[in-house]
Amino acid sequence: MQNSKDWSENHLKKLIVEQRKHLWRDDTIEMYSKWLNLMQGMTVVDVGCGLGYLGWTYWKYFGQGGRYFGLDQSSKLLEEASKLSEDWSRGGIASFQEGDAYQLPYPDNFSDWTMCQTLLMHLEFPEKALAEMVRVTRPGGLIMCNEPDNVSASLKTFFANGISYSDDYAVQHHRILLTWARGRKKLGFGDYSIAVKIPWMMHNLGLVEIDSRCNDSCNFIQPPYETPFQKYQLELATRNMRKKQDTGGTEDRKRGKKEFKEFYLAGGGSLSSYYRFMKKADRVSEEYEQALKGSIESGEMRRSWGGSSFFCIKGRKAELKVEE
């Protein structure tokens, strides 16, 4: 198995299209623009830019006279990102380049702001990529990483979806997930809970003014599903329920299960404990899906995530000291 994924493949690309639609609330981005001290005309580098999400999300805070450089290893995504940017990059320049996060094609001290989102969590050597981000940022410039702590998030979601689980099942589920996450990291697919370690990485790289915020979105989905986000959640739940029956959905599930098993075993889990857990998990998930189906059909679907564990971490590259 290769330890790098192709994010232009349909089942992955849909994540960076769909999940991005409601990832950060507009008022949060507004607040962050002040917290980050963004200014028009900045030179910005976005590492692992995908379709350029961070570019269009923050454009109105830096784009007038600004320059956005999106870098990614996927030429297919970049092609699409470049086309999309024609719509959002008015008043400044957005350009895209194929390259490697471990070896950024920019000179030292190039940018005012270097950023990434859900990149470090997928890398075998996140510190190395972060060091490159620091290198290309000018002294006094800003580094921002938006990354999740997914292992913790999973425990919250688990208790927030309105279904009661036994404590035994919850503990077992969490233990399995920890083993899976250890295996994922060991196989070079990155740290699923990297967010909480990034402030330390920034500190070790000499950054100053390190600070961190957590996405404050904590939605409760409920009828009559009036906001765009609520409508989207209803659509997502309905689609997921239907997808279970079609081949596309089944293929995604099979792929997910195969990878889950590989990571779990690599993390030190045994085959017998995997099958024992899966038997239980399949039953629990079947019950959940039945309940979900009933609630969607009766127009009474309610769900909660219990809050996000998606962080925005910032640090500043120290100014050069001028000798007297």
Ligand SMILES: C[S@@+](CC[C@H](N)C(=O)[O-])C[C@H]1O[C@@H](n2cnc3c(N)ncnc32)[C@H](O)[C@@H]1O
């Ligand atoms: C989860 S996607 C995030 C995309 C975008 N930042 C966003 O939030 O929508 C991760 C991206 O990082 C890119 N990537 C992964 N490893 C990389 C590497 N070593 N160098 C450059 N890009 C990389 C992938 O191609 C993919 O587009």
